[in-house]
Amino acid sequence: MAHLAVVRMELADALRQPRTLIVGLVALVFFLVAFVQGAARVNAEIAAVAAAQAENRQAWLAQPPQNPHGAAHFAVLLAKPQAPLASLVAGAEGALAGHVFTDAHRLIPAAGSQAADLPIGQAIGSLDAAFVIGAVLPLLAVLAGADLVAGEKERGTLRLVFANPVGRRRWLAAKLAGRTLVFLAVVGLAAAIAWLLSGGLPIGDPARLLAFTGLSALYLAGWLAVGALCSVAAQRVASAALAAVALWIGLVIVVPRVIATVAELGDPMPATSPARMATRVEEVRLRRKQAALVKALKARGALKDASPTTAAEGPAEVRDAIDAEAARARAKADAPAEAWRASQLRKLDALGYASPAALYFRAAAGLAGTDGDRHADFLAQAFAWRKAFLARLNALEDRKVAEFKDYDAIAPFTFVEASAAEVWSRQAPRTAALLGLLLAAVLAAFWRFHRYDLR
């Protein structure tokens, strides 16, 4: 069982190496900052939304005419609950709004993402756990891997090892397995300690946390294997480390950022303001059209003992027709931006495969629910909620119920998270790609080591 001895030596060596301590300390400090800030970020959002909801209720109670028609026009706040792993993966959530208002005719687009109040912050990004694992730890992993074989060669132990009946493949497998184990254990321990020191994190879903942990381990193991590949491609640790750092800069820092540029190449973001201007003009035109229709009906005496809503806005057919026309106009105005968004999402998804870091950030945000997909779900569910709420109010009016006083009787909006299976299956291709990368790096390392110069 010589290869077990290699694993044991790897562990024994690692336990005494200052390098291990450095990795642990760096991971600990970064995780601690990430957890503390992640918890602060999420708790602040939760508190802010709770405060806004309380004010929404107060505003409802303060409004004078509390009838179904007024309720329809009251701006009900629909808050997006914090994503299950928002405290670990800030993702794109900072660029997105945390709530919408609804009223009778539209979802009032939610103002105020975190980006609006600190745009430079969005550009610089947050130091969340995903960044620590996705960008910082790979540097340590790739450097740990770069020492794997070249280090033994520099110390001369490689010759000593292979003066014994040890197979190259087995030895490399044992070394790689041992070092990966140690690295993941140290990083995991650091994360656990940071977790305890930070006083816990709001985590929405343990199953997703588990998936996130697995994804992270796979990703880091991949970087270690990439480092090992550098190590067997070089004869000296310094060259291996230089190549490893260059790969890290390229794949973690540069490529993910180039992706956005490449996606926009020949497909720049269209101007979004013309849509707003057109919509505003259309709103005026439709309001005047609706008023004219209602006026004509009134002149014919058709709205004599109609409900307040019908008296003001016409019967359901008119309202629906106007609403439909407005929706069509909005869709038409938004079409260029929507088309651009769709093509960008497609391209960004495809281009993400150019870098493991991009894949990881994307998959982690997907698992966390902070990648924009969940936001789209939220908007769709809010829209559906508004439709149901309006239908209920209209039914009340039709039954000639004059009062609608109880804010708490408004069916609360509860956001339904995508099922774990769905979330997971969305990220399965990326996970498979990361696994493929890991295997490719390992295979390449084995292939290269097969002809490695042991002298």
Next chain:
Amino acid sequence: MPLPLALVIAHRQADTALAGRRGLLVIAFWTLLVALACWSGAVAAGGERAAYVAGEQAAEAAFADWRAAYESDRWLPVQLGAEHPIVMHLPPAPARALAAGAADAAGAWAQPAGYHVRELEGRKGELTPLGALFGALDPAGLVAVAGALLAIALGYDAVSGEKERGTLALHFANPIDRRTFLAGKLLGAFWATLVALWLPLGLGLLVLLATGAVPAGPGGLARTGAFAAVALAYLAFWSAAAVTASTLARSSAAAFVGLVGLWLVLAIAAPKVAVAHAASRHPVPAPAALAQALSGLREEANKQYRLRFDAFKAQHKAPPAGKDVQQMRLDYYAGYFAAIDRATAPHTAALAGRQGVLEAAAAFSPAFGFQLAAAELAGTDGARHRRFIAAADAYARELRLWPDRRAIAGVKGRPTWAELPRPGYREAASSALAPTFFRRLLWLFAACLTALAIAGLAFARYDLRLQGA
């Protein structure tokens, strides 16, 4: 004659750092990165400019359409203030290609309708959150992160490497004093950084200017030149830090590890921690809460207006009309605007507080200071956006007040586009950036000098003996 000797040592150091394949690889790699970053910056700048032009072109036509929606000249002033489709576009940043800064996150235009403009719209990040997830590549970010790491790679073994090679003792077997040697090492490291990192960057900047990606003219030239200067100071800091670490550490490997740690803290963590700290130290009221508060204030203002209206009616036995109602409305707006100012004061104060935290962080982290300086020079800093938002907010009020003032002045009919007041946003002159720019440059020099002082102190008692035995 210590200076010529220092130059000889500097030449050897630069030559060693850039010698052979390693130097060539570093230069080639860096040139590729600079090319990518400049290209990426140019693409972004082009997209921004095109969107601006398209938006401005659409604005006049949209106003004409809107005007046509009202068939007659029967025109209530309130309609212009409340329903106009006018959009104010943030002019393209003067040198967007240099630094993305806050550009993608802050938005590109504002609709000065409603009663209060809180933020800009058309945020790219909102449309494609994935793009926001990956971030943008720009020359500033590249220098701040990768440039720093490569400057480290060029100098981390300046002194410790001599010791490891056994050449340190050879130096000091000659009549060289320590200061001369250290000065030579530092000069050599600076020289290597200048040649390998700064020159390719300068070349990239020249290409940006030549292709018009950064519009030339005195503003563009001055901004690009200032960017090059601040980038040089920033890279020099990392060079100095590298040499310092190599005089402090026992081995080149230890120096490298320490430097990467410093880099992780100063270039990677500090900016992120700073922005997160700014956000949590100075929380802004939830936008929803502000919206609620404003609508509450409006209810209150409306109530006051109705009271005045009814009082007028009781007094004059007729509802107010003409100039009376117009003046009443102007008073209503004045009161409501004052209330808005009070309600939004905490928001404004929080934003100012955040800026303060960022300033403190910029003094601590050269990387962050450099990034702020770059964004300011590019015109993509948060402050420029705030100035524009303030102008849009003022314009929204102007559009509320203007129709009634116009009516009081006796002008009738639907207003034309040419007649409308223009938004009051003026781009700050490049020269206005000078004080901030020089302050940031001074901080970078201070950081450099600190590193040099530490290097001097450390090397004064450096153990010159050969290692091992």
Next chain:
Amino acid sequence: MIEAIGLTKRYDTHLALDGLDLLVKPGEVFALFGGNGAGKSTTINLFLGFVPPSGGRALVNGVDVAARPAEARRHLAYVAENVMLYGHVSARDNLKYFAELGGKRLSAAEADQALARVGLDASAFGRPVRLLSKGMRQKCGLAIAFAKGAPALFLDEPFSGLDPLAATELQASIAALKADGRAILMSTHDLFRARALADAVGIMRKGRMVRRFAGEELAHVDLEKVYLETMAGDAVAAPGPA
């Protein structure tokens, strides 16, 4: 037993080893001399199987290294010129590790015994190797070879850089291994210690073994003189830039 039969190694056009014939029997020490690039390291690398031969055979205990490297490595042990072990790990654990790679699991007591046998001070057993002096590390290397119990030993310049006392102690340890019945092939520049230890010596030049002495002949030859004469041939063959 260590045996080379027409062993040849060619790198592109350069002939690093040219038809080496060599036999080292159990209990014998063969010392290889020669300048840098003479072919000593190539010879050892061929026996370790780190490079494939271009011709001829290298046999360790009768096993052809090129044909059955794993089997051959069971029978050989190797001591590097500068023994750099796992610096943060103790001498004892290093020894146990390499013994296990060689197929032997040692208890701590057995490991200590092996370390004691090469004359390493007991206080050094548990210390991390990076804190040991070069002489002590060299002894560790020898102890590892000892512990493996391999019949064939390859020593790469074992005395280089050692102080006279350390070298003398190391010499005694090698003598003990020889007495133990191992076949030892060592490359060295130390003519005097080699003469004291070796049963046969060979002087190499440009990949060929040009002189060889054994037994009676070795006892009487002035090795230094012969060595200098042989090397002088180099100087003639490769005139300097005068």
